[in-house]
Amino acid sequence: MDTVQGVSNEGYKVSASFQGAAVEDVRGLARDLEHQVTEIRQLMKDVLAAYQQAKWTGPDSEEFARQLNDFNGLMLRRTGAMATACRDLVRVANNQVKASS
Numbered sequence: 001m002d003t004v005q006g007v008s009n010e011g012y013k014v015s016a017s018f019q020g021a022a023v024e025d026v027r028g029l030a031r032d033l034e035h036q037v038t039e040i041r042q043l044m045k046d047v048l049a050a051y052q053q054a055k056w057t058g059p060d061s062e063e064f065a066r067q068l069n070d071f072n073g074l075m076l077r078r079t080g081a082m083a084t085a086c087r088d089l090v091r092v093a094n095n096q097v098k099a100s101s
Contacts, residue, residue: 021096030089037082044075 051068054061 020099021092023093023096026089026093030086033082033089034086037079037086040075040079044072048072
C-alpha cells in the first residue's frame, strides 16, 4: 500500500505494467485541490468578517482575536502549501504528456 501522510491509493486498481500518471486523473486532483483551497480561504474571510462585525469588546474578545489571527495565519500558510501542490500536480501531468509523446 502506498501512503503519503495518511493518504492511500489502495482503492485504485492499476495494471502491474502501468507506470506514470493518468493525466486526466492528476489534473482532476489538481482542480479538486484548488477548489478546496478557494473554499478554505473564503471560509476564513467569512469568519474574520463575522468577528469584525460582532459587538464584542473586552479581554475575551481581544484573546479570541489573537487566536483567530494566529489561526488565519496558519491557514494561509497551509493553503499556500496546498496551492503549491496544485501547481506540482499540473507539472506532473504536463511532464507525463511529454514523456508519453
